[in-house]
Amino acid sequence: MPKALIVRGGWEGHRPVEATDLFRPFLVAGGFEVQVSDSPEIYADAAVMAATDLVVQCVTMSSIERDALDGLRAAVAAGTGFAGWHGGIADSFRASSDYLQLVGGQFATHPGKDPAARCGDETDNFLPHTVTFTPAGREHPITAGLDDFELTTEQYWVLHDDLIDVLAETTHPVRPWHPWQREVTSPAVWTRQWGRGRIFVATPGHSLDVLRQTTVRTVIERGMLWASRTASGS
Template identity: 65%
Template sequence: MSERKALVVRGGWDGHQPVEATELFIPFLEENGFAVRVEESNEIYADEAVMDETDLVLQLVTMSTISPEALAGLRRAIEQGGTGMAGWHGGIADSYRNSEAYLQLIGGQFAVHPSKAPDQLHGEQADNYLPYTVELTELGRSHEIMAGIDDFDLVTEQYWVLHDDLNDVLATTTHPVQPYHPWHRPITSPAIWTRMWGAGRVFVSTPGHRVEILEDPNVNSIIRRGLLWAARDGRDAA
């Protein structure tokens, strides 16, 4: 079988460590037979020749913007060419807030990560680090991406995402009611999902705020398997 090609696109907000975080997975992709190309701009998506030969896009671009040409190229590659797309946290679920077509492609958009109590806030990223549980769904317990993994706990940003029913949700997380938050009942939100989009596959993990979370054994295994699952002509996740 000829060598497959992965395209790593990274940038946006530095707080998500786009370089360090993606470098964590590049050796894994290479070990699994991918030639990896790294780009610091999403304008590469507008290059039809590059996208036609790309089997997997790993994106870590938080916020930022995307041109109409780049977005059209990305969607064409996934919808028509079967290119897979995968990512985690704000690098995929909080990208290009001004683009409804991108949000529809991904199927979930970051809305908020609730903070600690007001008297515990110090103006740091850690203000939003909460203990929470990632709970597998019935589908997740039978899915190859989650094989051998049970519910697990993290202390990091807990994403609340806006989403739709086209997602195949593999795991969820529940935001509790707190006296200092405005919601009045617990809210369950997707934490890990897959999505079929045209000829392509999309994989999203909301855990992944920084390298230390990506190194968590459960999160790391799930993302590795998600990358292989999403890739065009991929093998079963292992």
């Protein structure tokens, strides 16, 4: 029986418990034995990590100790899959450059509405935008057969490197109240090979309704399976 480890915590605004609970039944139905930890310190347990085929992380911001980070990096390099969505993986452990290198992309901002239209809550950063699958994404097992889709939620602006394989992207337009002078395209779904391990990241997922959106949920479910050691044969 493959083993999945759900690690959740950090900023409560991303509902780490409720969000991961959405996907736990899918993993169980897929034959995974699922363990849940409320702290990334479990990554320092070499025996647990060696036996884990898939880590699903939902920890926004927060911090990580050196031994835990070393344990995560070593496990992924040895074949443990690493998967997550939104700030739970792309905005985790901001002070750790080694974590950022592992994931390959880091949340920078989510541009907001026209200041005249803002009301002072999280919806100030909810913008209508399109998530477009790349040519590689149209052939990848995570995203093949899916159509481009529209969301009205946070649109992540991501800083990233060239080692990621981008399966979907989203473009930030030029608006009069923003300081940039040309459109900026950010990855919205990507994969990454790290040693013998596979990494999967989807940036949509700010709220439970976004995670329940059919295409978002399908991408995340497929991404977790793809990243798992069982699927990769690593």
